Amino acid sequence: MNPRKLSLEDYFIRTNFFDLLPLATQIAENLGFSREEMIEAVCKVYDKFCRYPPTKNRTAWFSLVFKEKLYEARGDLLSLRSQS
DSSP states (O other): OOGGGOOHHHHHHHTTOGGGHHHHHHHHHHHTOOHHHHHHHHHHHHHHHHHSOOSSOHHHHHHHHHHHHHHHHHHHHHHHHHHO
């Protein structure tokens, strides 16, 4: 499957965070982030999950890390756009 054709849901499924998609959507909407930024952020969350998985509360861990990674994603995407 072409990565450009994957939906937001596909990324959440592939990173095993599909159950947290409603929470992620709510967080992103409340903070004013786009779907593109959400995709980048969930990939970053997955990378952190592989290195530093939560030890107690996965949902609370995800919420905290997802917010952090949304801001990183915005910065990365803005940087990429400015180089184009």
